[in-house]
Amino acid sequence: MYISRNKLPVILSLVALGLAGVAILTARHWPREAGLFPLAIAVPVCLLAIVEVVRELKFSKGKTEVTEREYDPILKDDLDDLPLEFVFRRSVILFSWIGGLVLASWLIGVSVALPLFCCFYALVQNYRKWLTALIFGLSIWVFLFILFRIVLPTTWPEPLIMHLLSR
């Protein structure tokens, strides 16, 4: 079910190749002023992506036992030591929380969704007590209120609920 770490770069190179290809195909139909720059960029990107796909396929076949990636501290990080299944599961959970935050912001508004998010994240994800979570959420609300309502009067987009209520 999970994509192995070796295959991920190949897939990304293929995606880059596809994107550059689509860019070339669409930019050809634009007037010169609009199409020249994207074409000048997309063509070399396309060629480089082909080179990268070939290189990655070579690596994934295991022809080279030692790759610079394995021994380069820039390219290697702590995540490499964690099982991919664990990383994948936690990533899905984290991005679901962030997705929920975006959805809640759209539905009930940023100024309500952000403190609620902090409160529930502490409560559900990190098993904090109700009181701790409430205090945390409340402090975020106070911070946002002081900074974005009193000091810098910022208008955030109108939430869906307000839009429906005003009908």
Added chain:
Amino acid sequence: MLGVSMNGLIQVMDPMTFGLLFLGTVIGLLVGALPGVGGRNALAILLPYTFVLKPATGIAMMVGLMAAVNTGDSITAILFGIPGSSGPSATVMDGYPMAKRGEAGRALGAAFMSSMIGGIFGALVLAVAVPVLRPLVLTFGTPEMFMFAIMGISMVVVISGKALVKGFIAGGLGLLLGAVGTNPQSGVDRWTFGLPYLWEGVPLVAVFLGMWTLPEVVEWAIKGTSMAVDSSGTETGMWEGCKDTFRNWGLVLRCSAIGTWIGFLPGLGATVSEWISYGHAVQSSKDRGRFGKGDVRGVVAPESANNAKTGGSLIPTLAFGVPGTGSMALILAALMVHGLTPGPDMLTKHLDFVFALVWAVAIANIIATGVCLFTTRQIAAIIRMPPYILVPMILVLIAVGSLEVTNQWEDLIFMLGFGVLGWILKLAKWPAMPAMLGLVLGPIAENNLYLATSIHGFSWLRRPIVLLIMVFILISTIYSMQRVRLSKRRSLEHVHQQK
């Protein structure tokens, strides 16, 4: 001249002016440290309040705010990898790895001290440059601007490390992403999919926060540890960081000069100056292998450049009435409201006012650094907060920051989408920074290329300064690539020997 300069200093040291300059500087620091507010927004809010003040007082306050924003920016860039609102900050490349390694105090100390020196350098150049540089600015047209943008883009070679091909591909895709939106020359909608939201291009801040910062937050959350791997040296390294600035004084001065020069050229922005300085730091060092992993020179170089830029960008604003950035346009507006017309009058009738601004820039940088140095212990302690508090707090800042520019729901969707993409890139070991550099510099390069070709045909390619920059880019790129190849070969040989 000395007498006029002293008059300027007396104007700034007036209790009211100094007090408001101090206030403006502190606001600038807070604004810089908080993603989502933005220096330009804060200046716009401040603008009407300055109308009731004396010109020197009001504009000194605005200049103080602007000068301190870049210093404040470095706090979140180093501690959380969250960039400034102007775009991908080069400070994150080494400052953030230093913080992860437990050297946040040292990185912050180096950033604050080099910011101060850069800022004072910019102010000094402003003091002497206005009458001297006028003929020079006229020799710089769109072809030279295009070449400077290309020079910024060529830094992809430097920041890609050993993943050079991937870096080029990511940089290219970033440039293509920068082309999204209505093409101003032809009116054609490029890859907007019929969405009015994309007419003005992809939201830069949301994309950057999603692609760079969100994956870092996800990583902490997954690992479930505090941000710094080793926090023992967090609070004690501050003075070491300050000393680092003086140990690399040559680099600081050179990067300050680069920052001032880029600031002097309208339309290029802080990102270009930071990346060119960062590239210069890498290319001019003998042991470049440490860059990107937490080398203090990677902090010192961009920080001195971005603060020096303020002094540089005031030159065309005051002398020619050409504001190079949005913030400078607001300063220009304030000048006009106070009845001060930029141009020759500034160098004759209002020279004491110009010197007051020079002093304001220098003093604001000193105040900002002083405030930051005295609070470094408290600031650096943030990274030891438990992830259950830090992760949602940073997610709140990311969400608010994403809404900064267009203030539409789509900003949050873009942040999330690019966050997923950034995470995949991180897992696949693809460098994300070149893509963001391409995204920022692509539109600048394309616009100047179009104007250069429309005005000069292709004869601009024969302009001496263009040729000079072209040769410089070619030599530095080839040199960097050679060094990457060499270091790659050496590390593989080393590994084989160990086996």
